[in-house]
Amino acid sequence: xxxxxxxxxxxxxxxxxxxxxxxxxxxxxxxxxxxxxxxxxxxxxxxxxxxxxxxxxxxxxxxxxxxxxxxxxxxxxxxxxxxxxxxxxxxxxxxxxxxxxxxxxxxxxxxxxxxxxxxxxxxxxxxxxxxxxxxxxxxxxxxxxxxxxxxxxxxxxxxxxxxxxxxxxxxxxxxxxxxxxxxxxxxxxxxxxxxxxxxxxxxxxxxxxxxxxxxxxxxxxxxxxxxxxxxxxxxxxxxxxxxxxxxxxxxxxxxxxxxxxxxxxxxxxxxxxxxxxxxxxxxxxxxxxxxxxxxxxxxxxxxxxxxxxxxxxxxxxxxxxxxxxxxxxxxxxxxxxxxxxxxxxxxxxxxxxxxxxxxxxxxxxxxxxxxxxxxxxxxxxxxxxxxxxxxxxxxx
Amino acid sequence: xxxxxxxxxxxxxxxxxxxxxxxxxxxxxxxxxxxxxxxxxxxxxxxxxxxxxxxxxxxxxxxxxxxxxxxxxxxxxxxxxxxxxxxxxxxxxxxxxxxxxxxxxxxxxxxxxxxxxxxxxxxxxxxxxxxxxxxxxxxxxxxxxxxxxxxxxxxxxxxxxxxxxxxxxxxxxxxxxxxxxxxxxxxxxxxxxxxxxxxxxxxxxxxxxxxxxxxxxxxxxxxxxxxxxxxxxxxxxxxxxxxxxxxxxxxxxxxxxxxxxxxxxxxxxxxxxxxxxxxxxxxxxxxxxxxxxxxxxxxxxxxxxxxxxxxxxxxxxxxxxxxxxxxxxxxxxxxxxxxxxxxxxxxxxxxxxxxxxx
Numbered sequence: 229x230x231x232x233x234x235x236x237x238x239x240x241x242x243x244x245x246x247x248x249x250x251x252x253x254x255x256x257x258x259x260x261x262x263x264x265x266x267x268x269x270x271x272x273x274x275x276x277x278x279x280x281x282x283x284x285x286x287x288x289x290x291x292x293x294x295x296x297x298x299x300x301x302x303x304x305x306x307x308x309x310x311x312x313x314x315x316x317x318x319x320x321x322x323x324x325x326x327x328x329x330x331x332x333x334x335x336x337x338x339x340x341x342x343x344x345x346x347x348x349x350x351x352x353x354x355x356x357x358x359x360x361x362x363x364x365x366x367x368x369x370x371x372x373x374x375x376x377x378x379x380x381x382x383x384x385x386x387x388x389x390x391x392x393x394x395x396x397x398x399x400x401x402x403x404x405x406x407x408x409x410x411x412x413x414x415x416x417x418x419x420x421x422x423x424x425x426x427x428x429x430x431x432x433x434x435x436x437x438x439x440x441x442x443x444x445x446x447x448x449x450x451x452x453x454x455x456x457x458x459x460x461x462x463x464x465x466x467x468x469x470x471x472x473x474x475x476x477x478x479x480x481x482x483x484x485x486x487x488x489x490x491x492x493x494x495x496x497x498x499x500x501x502x503x504x505x506x507x508x509x510x511x512x513x514x515x516x517x518x519x520x521x522x523x524x525x526x527x528x529x530x531x532x533x534x535x536x537x538x539x540x541x542x543x544x545x546x547x548x549x550x551x552x553x554x555x556x557x558x559x560x561x562x563x564x565x566x567x568x569x570x571x572x573x574x575x576x577x578x579x580x581x582x583x584x585x586x587x588x589x590x591x592x593x594x595x596x597x598x599x600x601x602x603x604x605x606x607x608x609x610x611x612x613x614x615x616x617x618x619x620x621x622x623x624x
Numbered sequence: 625x626x627x628x629x630x631x632x633x634x635x636x637x638x639x640x641x642x643x644x645x646x647x648x649x650x651x652x653x654x655x656x657x658x659x660x661x662x663x664x665x666x667x668x669x670x671x672x673x674x675x676x677x678x679x680x681x682x683x684x685x686x687x688x689x690x691x692x693x694x695x696x697x698x699x700x701x702x703x704x705x706x707x708x709x710x711x712x713x714x715x716x717x718x719x720x721x722x723x724x725x726x727x728x729x730x731x732x733x734x735x736x737x738x739x740x741x742x743x744x745x746x747x748x749x750x751x752x753x754x755x756x757x758x759x760x761x762x763x764x765x766x767x768x769x770x771x772x773x774x775x776x777x778x779x780x781x782x783x784x785x786x787x788x789x790x791x792x793x794x795x796x797x798x799x800x801x802x803x804x805x806x807x808x809x810x811x812x813x814x815x816x817x818x819x820x821x822x823x824x825x826x827x828x829x830x831x832x833x834x835x836x837x838x839x840x841x842x843x844x845x846x847x848x849x850x851x852x853x854x855x856x857x858x859x860x861x862x863x864x865x866x867x868x869x870x871x872x873x874x875x876x877x878x879x880x881x882x883x884x885x886x887x888x889x890x891x892x893x894x895x896x897x898x899x900x901x902x903x904x905x906x907x908x909x910x911x912x913x914x915x916x917x918x919x920x921x922x923x924x925x926x927x928x929x930x931x932x933x934x935x936x937x938x939x940x941x942x943x944x945x946x947x948x949x950x951x952x953x954x955x956x957x958x959x960x961x962x963x964x965x966x967x968x969x970x971x972x973x974x975x976x977x978x979x980x981x982x
Contacts, residue, residue, distance in 0.1 A: 242766055242913040245773035248683040248736050250755075250765035256687035266755070273754035273763065274912040278878040282871050283758035291632055299756060315756065319635060324708040325642035328695035331706075335688040335695075344688045348708050351751065351800040358685070358756055373631035392710065395652035396643060397667055397675060397717075404652065406639050417633040437893035441710045444898050445804040445891045452893075483895055483936060508894040512936070515656045533798035536838045536865055538968055541804070541898055576836070 233258075234267045238274040257344035262359060265307035266343065272303065287314055287362055289369040292421045295379030296365055312361045313343075316368060317354035317380035319388050319413065319420075322406035323396055324349065330375075337371045352430065353390030353441075354380035378417075384576075385423035389413050391433035392440040400510065401435030402453025402523040403551035409433045411555055416562075425566065426573030426582070436519065437507050443531070443542070448579045449562065450528040450542040451551075455520035458500040459509070465516035466496050480509045524550045527558065529565065530580025540580040543588070547602040564595040644705040646675050646719050662782055663738035664724060676718040678727055680736040681747045681772075681779060684712040685755060685765055693734060701727045711747040711789075713740050739780040743787060745926070746779070748772060750792035751799045753811075758871070759864045760794035761811030761881040762910050768792050770915045771809070771922050778926065785933040785942075788926065789890070796863050801891065806939035807925055808886035808901040809918065811910075813862040815880030816855055820872040821847040828870035836869045861967075883908045883918050887925060887951075888940030899940045902948075904955070906962040928955050947981060 236251075243251040254270075257263045269280050285298035297315040304311035318334075334355065338344060343359030350356040355377075360368060369379065380388035389412050392398070394405030412431055413420065419429075432443030435453040443450035470476050476491040488502035489509065500520075510517045527549050528542035549557055565579060568591070573582045583591045592599055601607075643651070650669035657667040660676075667675045682690075694714055698706040701723045707715050714736070716727055728738050740746040748771065751757060753764030771790070778784060791802035794811040802808040824830075833853060834842045841859035845852055853873075855866075867875040885908070889901030904925065908917045925939075932954065933942040943951045952959045965973045 238913045242769055242773075245769065246737065246776045247769055247772035248681050250683040250685040250769060252735070253683055253685050253687040253690060254755075256689040270754055270763075274766070276878055277762075277881065277910045277912065278876050279754045279757065279760045281754075281756060281758045281760075283868060284871060290630070299758070313756070321636050321642055322639035324710075325639050326706060326708075327642050328698045328704040328706075330637065330642065331691050331695045331698075335691050338688055346686050346688065346691065347684050347752075348682060348686050348691065348712065348714070349684075351749070353710075358752075370630075373634060376634070376637040378632075378634045378636060390710070393707070395654075396639075396647050397654065397677070399654035399656055399667070401652070410636070410639060414635040417635055420635075421633060439891050439893065439898075442801045442804065442891040444893075446801040479935065485895055485897075504893075506893045506895060508936070511894055514658070533801065533803055535797050535863060536836075539798070539803045539900060541900070575832075 234264050234271065236267050236271045239267065239271050254345065260344060262309040262313075262343050263345065265301075265309035266313070266345075266359065268307050269301055269303055269310055281313075287312075287365065289365050289379070292379060293423045294382035294385050294421060296360075297382055299359075310359065313359045314362065314365065316342075316357040316360055316365070317350060317352075317382060317388065318357065318372060319378050319380040320349055320353055320355050320390070322391055322409045322413075323393050324353075325396065333375045334377070337368060337375070341368045341371075351446075352380070352387050354388045379421065381420045381423075381428075383423040384425045384427050385421070385429070386416050386419040386425070387428050387430045388420070389431035389433065390441055392435050394433075394435045398435060399514065400438070400453075400507070400519060402455055402519055403435065403451075403525050404553070405433040405435045405451075405453070407553065408451065408551060408555055408558075411553075412558070412562075415559060419566070425570055427576045427578050429566070429579065437505055438511065444528060445531050445539075445541055446533075447531050447542065448529060449565075450531060451525045451558065452528065453519075453523065453551075454505045454526050454548065455523045456548060457520035457522040459498050459503065459520055460518040461496055461498065462516050463495055466513070467494065469513050469516055474513065479512055483508055524548050527561065530578070530583050532578045532580050536576060537581045537584075540578075540584075542580070543583070544603050545597065547600065561595065561597075568594045642705065642707075644675075644703060644717055644719070646673055647717070649673060650675070659742045659782070660724075662744065662780055663741055664728070665741055666721075674719070674721070676721055676724055678716045678718065678724060678731070678738060679709070679713045679740050680716075680731045680738050681740060682708075682712055682714050682736065683765060683769070684747075684750065697727065697730055700730075709747075711740070711749050713747050737776060737780055742782040743784045744778055744780075744782050745772075745775055745784070745788045745790060748790045748792055749800045749802075751794045753794040757794060759797065759867055759875060761813050761876070762794055762883055762915075763912060764792055764794045764811075766912055767809060767883070767915050767918060770913075770919050774919050774923055775926060784926075784930055786936050786938050787892075788929070788939065790922070797868075802886070803900055804889040804891045804898060805901050806887065806890065806929075807922060808889060809922065810884045810886060811881065812884045812907065813864055813875050813877060813881055814907065815862070815877040816857045816860045817864075817867060817873045817875045818877075819852065819855070820874065821850055821852045824852045824870065824872035825850050828872055833866055833870045833873065836865045838863060838865065842866060878910075882910050883915070885918070885921055885925070888938075888943045890938050890940055892938075895936070896938070896941050896944070901940075903963050904957055906960060925955060949981065
């Protein structure tokens, strides 16, 4: 068996070309019988235009309810080496920083126990080991934890949080995204490894509203850096930028969504009370403009992709939160949300869908937040108001 | 069963041990950055320290053989330090500007293009597809490869009006936020699932299966004396949620599966608020290994945006300025009944004014 080499005429056709080649990557590990069979299954999919993987089955490591996704092949008779081809999610370090030694350690473990194929990284942010037999899960886990790594989340659990590069290499980070991400991950290990929610709950941490980890679209709780005071302006650098060809009026003032800027040819004036912290001007002129000094984050909740009730962007819950180390306010808020949603959420109902079902006002009341106009794009237009007196009468 | 040596719940390694000294010294004290050339930028600290970044595309699906090569490059040029980005690029972190060219050459020689910074197409975020996913309507890596084999000059150069974020998902689960991308390429199923009535009662919980359907199209039924379900075809929107909870309800279909294309989404708050991507092309055939129809459609969209958008204008901002009728006209795309929403809140997408360009 180990000598067999699967013919892949269709895959061979897309192996070349300028863009980095996933076929070359797979073939780089094709000395393993498992990867030969993977090539065989994939070639078959290219011939037949249909996938050959099956979901599910309870597989995992002892004491954890997640981190491993069961994957089986429906052509196992023909390609027995990929009959079991599970995914292992490994929690990445904040900001996806590594050194060569840590990467080699991961490679050594996967070399010995699996397919040698990975994703760097999965959609949620984990390091992904693709293709593990059930019997190898415990040995992989044992070696990972001894090397200081742990599994990520799957199923109806807190999923592996992720964050942007933050203050490690970005002058726009309005709070320490790496520390916040690491702190939340470490503080909620039980919720990460042992699914106990109605459905998944994702955290993403972006240092500014450019939102490099797409938190507003991809997470149940988006923590997006912002500031309260004035944009810092270096007027000398403004003049240099203008001299070097940036059309300040057209590229900065005219594109400002709140129209809060004025350029007289020498000096930029910003009406900061009108600024919506969109980052456009700062993006274009990183030498001349910087976020203000009174920094924190906007907390938004309820983002998700379409399954099941349609896609949602996150909605504002806390317009401005100081992101003090320890993150007690964020943790308290999170636990209030989990308590409410955990008790009343339906099976496979994301928190965004839950809020729509019970109403944002009810949700706010239950978690102890006052309604503020920053939470809405406009007040209601329909007159069907559930006045509280009515509710109280019902209660009695 | 208990194992005294068993280590659990340790969480990820602390990021601090993977930060190079220049980052530790300038953490939170970066003054500004400049893009030096495609794929290369410098961050300058308030201290005056400089950190150079060289960004290269990976195919996301990576062999450990490749990761070891990246580790070797990190040792050779960066004292062992590197990172990955949210769009599956690898970034090498240098303090010596003189090493940039040699590193870039080594990356190009290995087949990993350098680019993806500034007004360019960054790496396409994508899903598993036929390599590993159960509900994939198409392959992911293959379509992405075909598209970028064609569009890679826009990764390696900064020749676009603004940033262009392309994302790919192989089914409506949309792993990876394709729903907020400038161009979203999305695998779709278009046929009602077939049911294996012999297998279903053995492997699936029928109440869970019934409640998994967002449109209530699944009903209990007895088939040949066995407890199973039936699907009301006209109410099925091919989301595949039933298949995820029950493998006996088979959504994958070689004839019906294909690809749709969506445009104008963004996650950044810069200028315009974040937006969902909207339907441009409802269905293109699944045509491996090169998916020529998909590549052609994506390339045409990039071209029409590049030729018509103003500087800094993302795809969605450009379309909003000119209006959707004009977009369909100049992109030369047919407008069909499928473009009109008929799910929840569909009414919010109807035009309810006379602001029409004639």
